Amino acid sequence: MTHKDPDHNLITKILNGDENCRNELIVRHKDYAYTIAYNVLKNAEEAEEVAHDAFVKAFKSLHKFNQEAKFSTWLYRIVFNTAISQQRRQKRKYSDLDEGKHVASSENYSLELQDRQKYIEQAMLQLNELDRTSITLFYFEEMSLEDVAKILDMNVATIKVRLHRARKRLAKAIQEILKEEALTL
Amino acid sequence: MENISDEKLLEFIDGTLVASENEEIKNLIKEDQALSKRYSQFLEIHQMLKEKPLMTPSTGFVDGVIYSLSYKRSRFRKSGLILFIAALSVVILGSIYIPELVLNLNLEPLSLKNFKIEMPGGIDLKQLNIILLSVLSFISLLLFEKTVLKPLFKR
Numbered sequence: 275m276t277h278k279d280p281d282h283n284l285i286t287k288i289l290n291g292d293e294n295c296r297n298e299l300i301v302r303h304k305d306y307a308y309t310i311a312y313n314v315l316k317n318a319e320e321a322e323e324v325a326h327d328a329f330v331k332a333f334k335s336l337h338k339f340n341q342e343a344k345f346s347t348w349l350y351r352i353v354f355n356t357a358i359s360q361q362r363r364q365k366r367k368y369s370d371l372d373e374g375k376h377v378a379s380s381e382n383y384s385l386e387l388q389d390r391q392k393y394i395e396q397a398m399l400q401l402n403e404l405d406r407t408s409i410t411l412f413y414f415e416e417m418s419l420e421d422v423a424k425i426l427d428m429n430v431a432t433i434k435v436r437l438h439r440a441r442k443r444l445a446k447a448i449q450e451i452l453k454e455e456a457l458t459l
Numbered sequence: 460m461e462n463i464s465d466e467k468l469l470e471f472i473d474g475t476l477v478a479s480e481n482e483e484i485k486n487l488i489k490e491d492q493a494l495s496k497r498y499s500q501f502l503e504i505h506q507m508l509k510e511k512p513l514m515t516p517s518t519g520f521v522d523g524v525i526y527s528l529s530y531k532r533s534r535f536r537k538s539g540l541i542l543f544i545a546a547l548s549v550v551i552l553g554s555i556y557i558p559e560l561v562l563n564l565n566l567e568p569l570s571l572k573n574f575k576i577e578m579p580g581g582i583d584l585k586q587l588n589i590i591l592l593s594v595l596s597f598i599s600l601l602l603f604e605k606t607v608l609k610p611l612f613k614r
Contacts, residue, residue: 296524296525296528297521297525300520300521300524300525301521304515304516304520304521305513305514305515305516306513308513308514308515308516308520309513309514312514321514321516322516322517322520325516325520326516326520326523326524326527329524330524330527330528333524333528334528390507390510391507391510391511391512393507394504394507394508394511409508410511413508413509413511414513437469438465438466438469441469441501441504441505441508442465442469444504444508445500445501445503445504448503448504448507449500
């Protein structure tokens with residue numbers, strides 16, 4: 275049987291005792307995991323802690339992972355659930371104070387792009403954590419509606435509605451932000 | 460003219476419509492200015508989200524996960540701690556209830572041609588116990604260092 279998921283080779287090696295492959299698997303998924311956690315928690319430190327715990331959980335139950343499934347979907351679901359549990363524990367309201375604490379993975383952006391990113395970040399804050407996570411997952415290159423639905427434990431139709439609603443809200447929010455910016459100029 | 464919903468426009472942008480619908484909306488966008496404006500807005504959001512970079516955790520993240528895995532996975536530490544507690548309990552109890560006994564052996568001297576070897580009359584169990592407890596105390600200290608102190612300072 276052939277596996278299309280490039281992670282399966284690494285997982286097989288890890289399960290056969292090659293622990294060095296764990297590094298590679300973490301490096302491959304750490305940014306996605308961290309971004310998902312951050313989208314739920316909106317706090318850089320907590321997001322890192324959640325991503326860390328999720329990786330530990332995933333590796334500890336790697337033997338239970340169904341190799342027919344996609345590893346990233348399984349892992350991100352653990353990340354999302356861990357983040358939601360953490361959020362429930364903390365019962366904390368989102369704060370945008372620590373915005374900018376995180377680092378973007380690529381460095382060379384034009385000023386225009388930076389502005390666009392700033393606006394979209396601001397607008398994203400107005401969404402709830404589920405919509406924010408749906409949007410983030412959907413725009414990860416390989417995430418299909420089905421994958422997003424699996425991670426968030428919802429059906430595809432619900433995710434589709436959420437994505438539509440979230441983008442409509444984003445469009446409205448960005449319009450308002452731009453209007454405010456124009457007024458302050 | 461048919462009113463195109465936002466949802467339809469978003470599906471058009473996502474490329475999830477069937478070919479005929481796709482073509483129809485493409486033409487309507489060209490003809491209808493209001494629709495074209497709505498489309499541009501959604502397209503811009505779509506582009507912004509596509510360009511949105513992933514965030515990265517701190518540089519020590521990978522090492523942190525690997526360390527947690529090796530720390531939590533170590534069976535030695537768990538069983539070592541149990542052994543340490545058991546050894547310590549034996550040392551304490553052994554020190555309290557150390558017997559003052561001498562085990563009499565009553566062995567005959569060993570005679571070999573011209574030689575006669577005297578055999579010990581008995582074994583001092585108290586001395587033996589002290590030696591055993593000292594060895595056990597040393598092992599307990601080693602276990603304490605490996606299972607409690609080392610992980611504590613490493614953390």
